[in-house]
Amino acid sequence: MDIAKLDRFMQARPAPEEGVRWLAPFEPPLVLEGFAFFEQDGAYRRLPLDSDAVFSRAGRAALTELGTNTAGGCIRFRSSTGRVLVRARLAAACAMHHMPSTGQGGFDCYLRRPGGAWRYAGPSVFGHGETAYTAALWSGGDREEKEFLIHFPLYMGVKEVWVGVDADASVAAPAPRAVSGxxxxxxxxxxxxxxxxxxxxxxxxxxxxxxxxxxxxxxxxxxxxxxxxxxxxxxxxxxxxxxxxxxxxxxxxxxxxxxxxxxxxxxxxxxxxxxxxxxxxxxxxxxxxxxxxxxxxxxxxxxxxxxxxxxxxxxxxxxxxxxxxxxxxxxxxxxxxxxxxxxxxxxxxxxxxxxxxxxxxxxxx
Structure with missing residues (x-):
């Protein structure tokens, strides 16, 4: 049974890219968080590059491999965009037997309106076996300026990622965190x-x-x-x-x-x-x-x-x-x-x- 043929809401739908401006997560005004050593190494990974040899000598190369998984990484910004897209290239295809690909290799998006709380806006949905995809995270359409938060995949390496917004949308730095450090x-x-x-x-x-x-x-x-x-x-x-x-x-x-x-x-x-x-x-x-x-x-x-x-x-x-x-x-x-x-x-x-x-x-x- 191909459920995508029976239920259109379970289809992986390509995201229209007309009129989209693509932004790098590490370039202002976007703020990249969750990668403690990104400034040093310039890579989406949780462990520093200089630890690879250390863990290898200790017989713990598994840590280096898991350290390339991007759990905890996130992107924050404010924008008047009516949609948010993500274009990603993963290190491998998703293949976990008890965890959905939306968690293993997907991004997701939360938004916060002025004076409001964080609300879940949606995940990246992509085809089985795909290692590169473009997906719409949110397409609500309203142009009120909002704060956006995009989480990186939990059990996957990310080789490349871009954030897409409406070409004519304002883009600004997010509000500072309430808690420093x-x-x-x-x-x-x-x-x-x-x-x-x-x-x-x-x-x-x-x-x-x-x-x-x-x-x-x-x-x-x-x-x-x-x-x-x-x-x-x-x-x-x-x-x-x-x-x-x-x-x-x-x-x-x-x-x-x-x-x-x-x-x-x-x-x-x-x-x-x-x-x-x-x-x-x-x-x-x-x-x-x-x-x-x-x-x-x-x-x-x-x-x-x-x-x-x-x-x-x-x-x-x-x-x-x-x-x-x-x-x-x-x-x-x-x-x-x-x-x-x-x-x-x-x-x-x-x-x-x-x-x-x-x-x-x-x-x-």
Whole structure:
């Protein structure tokens, strides 16, 4: 069955390009965020180019590959355009079996009218197997000046991207973020955004909109192993006001959670006053199916809490622990795709639980 022939609303429709002006995300007045080392390297990637050899020597080339995924990247601007398009060239075709291409390799768009809140405007819809596409993100038509926010794909590299607006539209810099500086989330596939239906539904992106702050996404799917080399990279992120460490879902099963005290110590040596929040994994549906896993997760949670308490006992007042069981009400049985990776609903609840915890860190001087 070809659903596109039966339902016209599920067709990948080419975006008309007549009368479109194409803008580079990295050129003013557009503002490019989420790539901490873009100014240094000029590439849409989360890890600096000079870390490639370091991770290779450490046997962690997987991090370099995942670092080219663009989770957390975004473009902001104001415009009177009546439509917003994106022209993109991806590193590969989308092929994940449990995550839609709109989340893996798609961009999405939010808009904010004067005095209003962010509203979802739409995703990039493109054909199966395509590695280059032009798509309309929003085509509402009204010419009132609005602020636009475009998120990059979560599980894909982006070789090239252009933003399209009406040729006669005004384009200006966006309003400054309400919170200066930035926060960062380090962790697993859950932090990277697997398996959100579109990029703006990954919980770091939800938090960035709610807090109006730039959040760097350092989620490395299946590879949050608390390496000292990763601590060194995180310590280099400019303007960092808060770091969330959420590695249990990988570091626990892979047997490297014991690295956490050294990882935290290395970060603290480089960043003496940086607030660090260690978050344990929530209980999920797998625990309901396999109760013996609860004891294992209890042990991992206790190990993380102990690491934080030991650091605090040693005089580190800028580190805290959050029990991840508070993030998914009722055990999260309806919040995942496969027992591990959240749906949009799961990400929503994670963001809702984290919001009041992160707010004081970002509003206090």
């Amino acid at each position: 930035a926060a960062a989330v380090y962790g697993t596939s859950i932090d990277q955004g697997g398996c959100a239906s579109h990029p703006g539904m990954a919980f770091p992106a939800i938090l960035a909109r709610a807090l109006d702050v730039q959040i760097y996404n350092f989620g490395f799917s299946g590879n949050a192993c608390l390496e000292p080399e990763m601590a060194d990279v995180l310590a280099r992120v400019p303007g960092l006001r808060l770091l969330v460490v959420d590695a249990e879902a990988n570091a626990g099963p892979l047997g490297c959670l014991g690295r956490l005290p050294a990882f935290l110590a290395r970060l603290r040596a480089a960043c003496p006053r940086l607030p660090i929040l260690v978050v344990s994994a929530p209980l999920g549906p797998l625990e309901a199916q396999q109760p013996d896993r609860v004891a294992q997760k209890d042990a991992w949670r206790a190990a993380q809490r102990d690491a934080v308490e030991q650091a605090r006992a040693g005089g580190d007042a800028n580190i805290a622990f959050l029990d991840g069981r508070t993030l998914w009400p009722d055990g999260g049985e309806e919040y995942t795709v496969d027992g591990v990776h959240p749906t949009d609903l799961g990400f929503y609840f994670m963001a809702r639980g984290l919001l009041p915890v992160l707010l004081p860190y970002l509003t206090e001087e």
